[in-house]
Amino acid sequence: MNDNLHQLRCFGCGSRIAGAEARPDFRCAQCGELFEVEYPGWSQRGGHDRPNPGALKWLWRERRCSGEPLDESGVWRFRELLPILENFGNAVSLREGNTPLYRLPRAAKALGIDRIFAKHQGMNPTSSFKDTGMTAALSVAKERGFEWVACASTGNTSAAMAAYAARAGLRSLVLIPEGKIAWGKLSQAMDYGAVTYQLKADFDGCLNVLTEIVKQAPIYLLNSVNPYRLEGQKTPAFEIAEAMDWNVPDHLIVPGGNLGNSSALGKGFREMRELGLVARMPKISVIQAAGANPLVQSIAKSHGATLEPVEAHTRATAIRIGNPASWRKAAKVIEESGGWCLDVTEAEIAIAKAEIGAEGLGCEPASAVTLAGLKKLRAQGVVRPGETVVLVLTGHTLKDADYTIDFHRGALLTEDEKRGLETEIEALRRNAITLDATPAAVLAALEGQVG
């Protein structure tokens, strides 16, 4: 392991250890907090290991034309900013990253904002943003000689882990909350050959069980408490800046669950600023579901100094998390970037998801909190018309097809949840209607649609 290039720094007490010294649960032996990866060579200006911004921009662009597997990865293309492997030949890649940055013209028009983009992380190999982190951390597991890897998951982490483990020839163990994950995700874990156990617990309970297991068995933990996951997940920040010619958007809006992703993207922008690749950070806002909003409560009650776990409820099962592991890191990102943290209701999520669908993109429910949150930030006047906004869409629409079908059939939301929003919801619904198999029947039904 390239411990001379990277080390782990405790986010709580600041103590530093070599990567290989991390305990199996990735918690600090002194204070119990999480670590983050740090690159000591970058801190000295003009220092030997400090990357040169101009050279990096050129190199990364060149690699887009390369046919080398590592260069074709939108994560490892940026490997100068993630020197976490002794040998990059150990990288396990499925050509993740390089995801599209789409414009959302209808949302922009409706909200009176010039430029709204969606960074669609659902366009990754297993259809969620987890692939960017998994390629990084699973490659570390492989390099360190582990035979088993494991995660607790609301579905996407397990799908990504199972795929990358299969590619690397490792065995994988998945713990999921029984009955509380979308079928598309469960089917992926099975398809890629993971050993999957459904526990009678929520996500937080599954992670607690797994934390004990990795202390007793030689299994490598791949939840986002693992700091190498966040190194991979910071790379979409590089892609966004590159796509904007090394300018950054005014706002970046991210869904919040276990809060690893917002932490990682914040780290990516922070590092780019520190290395002189970009001049500033975007304002990073984290949006949670109202029924799973521990960070919103933490910031409201204590400015992010303490967090009380909540019992989480939301149909956006990916972010049904009451005790997020990376909350301190996310709170710091919001604070240092000048962003906001707010929550949105079940009906607001469903409407935003249908609107993203109607732009021809689609996403899973947890991703739609970003647009729902942007609407609130716009209404509050904190996002202004001339600003540029990037929404991070974290998962593909096919991850949770049941949710979409229930919405369009009118079976998703309760009357209480819909109250006051009925017209908006009806205008978005597209139910599949059953007709007689005759041209006349189809033409007659179509008549009502034309106009």
Ligand code: F0G
């Ligand atoms: N969006 C999707 C689609 C997710 O799957 C997750 C998390 C999030 C947002 C939240 O990201 O946890 O980094 O704040 N899914 C995890 C999982 C917990 O197990 O797949 P976060």
